[in-house]
Amino acid sequence: MSLKFTEEQEMIRESVREFAQSKIAPIALEMDEKKEIPQDIIKGMAELGLLGCTAGEAYGGPGLSAVSAGVVAEELAKADCTGSTCVYYLVPASWGFLLNKYGTEELKKEVFPKLLSGEHFLGIATTESDAGSDVGATKTTIKKDSDNFVVNGEKMYISGVREAVTYGGGHVTIAHQSKELGTRGMTVFYLPLTDKGITPTYISDLGREGISCGGFTIDNVKIPKHYILGEENKGFYIIHEGYEYARALIAVICAAAGLKSLENGIAYIKERKSFGKPLAAYQGINFKLAEHYTKLSMLRDLGYQALLSIDLEQEGKATRFETSKKVAMAKMFCSEWACDAINDVMQWQGAFGYSRECQDQAAWRAVRSFSLAEGTKEVMKMIVARELLGNKQY
Numbered sequence: 368m369s370l371k372f373t374e375e376q377e378m379i380r381e382s383v384r385e386f387a388q389s390k391i392a393p394i395a396l397e398m399d400e401k402k403e404i405p406q407d408i409i410k411g412m413a414e415l416g417l418l419g420c421t422a423g424e425a426y427g428g429p430g431l432s433a434v435s436a437g438v439v440a441e442e443l444a445k446a447d448c449t450g451s452t453c454v455y456y457l458v459p460a461s462w463g464f465l466l467n468k469y470g471t472e473e474l475k476k477e478v479f480p481k482l483l484s485g486e487h488f489l490g491i492a493t494t495e496s497d498a499g500s501d502v503g504a505t506k507t508t509i510k511k512d513s514d515n516f517v518v519n520g521e522k523m524y525i526s527g528v529r530e531a532v533t534y535g536g537g538h539v540t541i542a543h544q545s546k547e548l549g550t551r552g553m554t555v556f557y558l559p560l561t562d563k564g565i566t567p568t569y570i571s572d573l574g575r576e577g578i579s580c581g582g583f584t585i586d587n588v589k590i591p592k593h594y595i596l597g598e599e600n601k602g603f604y605i606i607h608e609g610y611e612y613a614r615a616l617i618a619v620i621c622a623a624a625g626l627k628s629l630e631n632g633i634a635y636i637k638e639r640k641s642f643g644k645p646l647a648a649y650q651g652i653n654f655k656l657a658e659h660y661t662k663l664s665m666l667r668d669l670g671y672q673a674l675l676s677i678d679l680e681q682e683g684k685a686t687r688f689e690t691s692k693k694v695a696m697a698k699m700f701c702s703e704w705a706c707d708a709i710n711d712v713m714q715w716q717g718a719f720g721y722s723r724e725c726q727d728q729a730a731w732r733a734v735r736s737f738s739l740a741e742g743t744k745e746v747m748k749m750i751v752a753r754e755l756l757g758n759k760q761y
Contacts, residue, residue, distance in 0.1 A: 370434070370675050379431075380438045386411055387446030398577035399449040399729055408452065413485030417456055421464040421612075426479040428463075433612065433674040436460050437619045441667075444623035448726035450733025451577025453620050458526055459489040461613035462539045466557070469597040469605055474557055478537075487536030490527040491613070492558065492583075493606065495520070499739075500746045502603060503550040507542040507585065516595070518542060518558065518588045524570065526740075529579035531560040532567050539609065541602050548600065555602035557594045564588035574732025611694040612677060613741045618670030618697035624734050625663040625705035628727045629656065632712035639715075646715060659708035666704055669697035688754050695742075695750035702738035706731060 372380070390411055398404055412418050417439055422428025431439070440460075443453045459482055466478060466489070481487035498504035507520025520542060531537055537559040545552030560567070565588060569581040597605045633656070636646035646652050673694040679685035709731040713720030720727060738744065 370671050372434075372438070376435050376438050379435055380442055382415060383417070383439050383442040384445075386415060387442050387452075391443070391452055392446040392448075395447045395449050395451075396723070396726065396729060398447075398451050399574075400576075402576045402579075404451055404455055404577045409455070409485045412452070412456065413483065416483070417460075418485055419459045419463040419479055419482040419489065420456075421460050421467055422475070422479045422483060423467050426467075426475050427483050428467075428479060430467075431460075433464075433615065433677040434671060436612075437616060437671055437674045440616045440620050441623045444620040445627045448624070448627070448730045448733070449577055450575040450620070450624065450730070450736070453733075454526055454575050454578050455488075455530075457613060457616045457620065458491060461616060462489055462491045462609050464612050465539060465555075465596065465605065465609035468608070469555070470557070471593040471595070473593040474596075478557065481535065486534060488527050488530040488534055489536055490525060490531060490538040491609065492522040492525045492538035492540045494522060494524045496523050499524075500743055502541065502553075502606065505541060505543060505553070507540070508546070509542040509544050509554050509556065511544075512589065515589050515591055516556065518556075518585050518590060521582065521584045523582035524580060525582055526578055526580055528560065528567050528581035528583060529569060532565070535561055537561070539596065539606075541606050544602075545600055550603040552600050553602040553606075554599050555596040555605050556590060557596065558585070558588065558590065562588045572736070574729065574734075574736055607691075610741055611673075611690060614694050614698040614747075615670055615673035615677060617737045617741060618666060618673060618694075618701040621701035621705040621734050621737055622663050622667035622670055624730050625659065625708040626667070628705075628709040628712045628730050629659055629663070631727055632656070632715050635712075636715055652715060655711050659704075659711065662700075662704045663708060666697070666701055669693075670701070673697040692751055692754040695747040695754075698742060699744050699747035699751070702734055702736075703744065705734040706738070709734060 416429040420429055420431040423430045443456055482489050509516050509518045537557055540558040541553055541555050544554040564586040565583050567583045572580045639646050676685045676690040676693045680690045709727050712727050719725055
């Protein structure tokens, strides 16, 4: 598959770049320190159509393709060394995609307008204390109650809990409806975090601190039938489409963050002298630079190829299995390669690289989170191997 950005995508890139570089980049470290994205930034993102950008035009959204969504993610990652706005963007983009595809008309008309305006937040809540990559180990349950459903359980290590509780909104969530059926008995639904049966808790993350991380208990929360996404008991298969959208965006974000850090490193090693020569003159440094640039460039291409496969799948031109493999390949080493590059840039800068004033340390902390978020590299290896070998167990 070949990929060439369209004129429209280049226009999107330019408008997002102008906003991100002028508004986000100057205050990125400040967002990390204050643990909050300013409201004017959120409003600016909304005005550009970035929040819930995958919502269809029928619901007031721009209906961006996956590749176009990747262009936005890339420009945000270049500007925001903390990754906070990247996460605030990618979560509603990925799970808005799922909502747009599988949500009922009533749900989409309820959720999308306030998401698109920046008033509400839309997140994803699948992880539990004992259920991360193994979604089937989920203990949260959803049971029918006349025309409604009742949810009980607990979710943990979830992005945007404080935002959904404070501003309004909710999370796409998965639970067992028919436990005896295992993963074939799981249902995906929208869960408002403003319900009185929701009790939130908060966690201090290592990085990307402009957006909150936390969890919540769910005590007999009643939701209407139109909050169900897709068919009942088919949630395990539905939820993975959202995961894959997020994974592909994460690959592009990691590549952009790593390449931006290399830019910082190049500027530094060309000027900084040691033992009478610029650091760039030392093979021990410039060989690493070449290796990192090559890996991150490959990663960027893999990320966009994965996003293109998602778009082609929606058109019936790529299979679910082809997309799963491409996405897993892109996600597999994205955090590791970006972290390795950023770590070396920090090393080149000496003591400054270890200081809070250095943007690269914030980028390292942000990118490190993506080795866990939306699936570990070990799970990505399992997916690629499965698609290469077939579903037969070896």
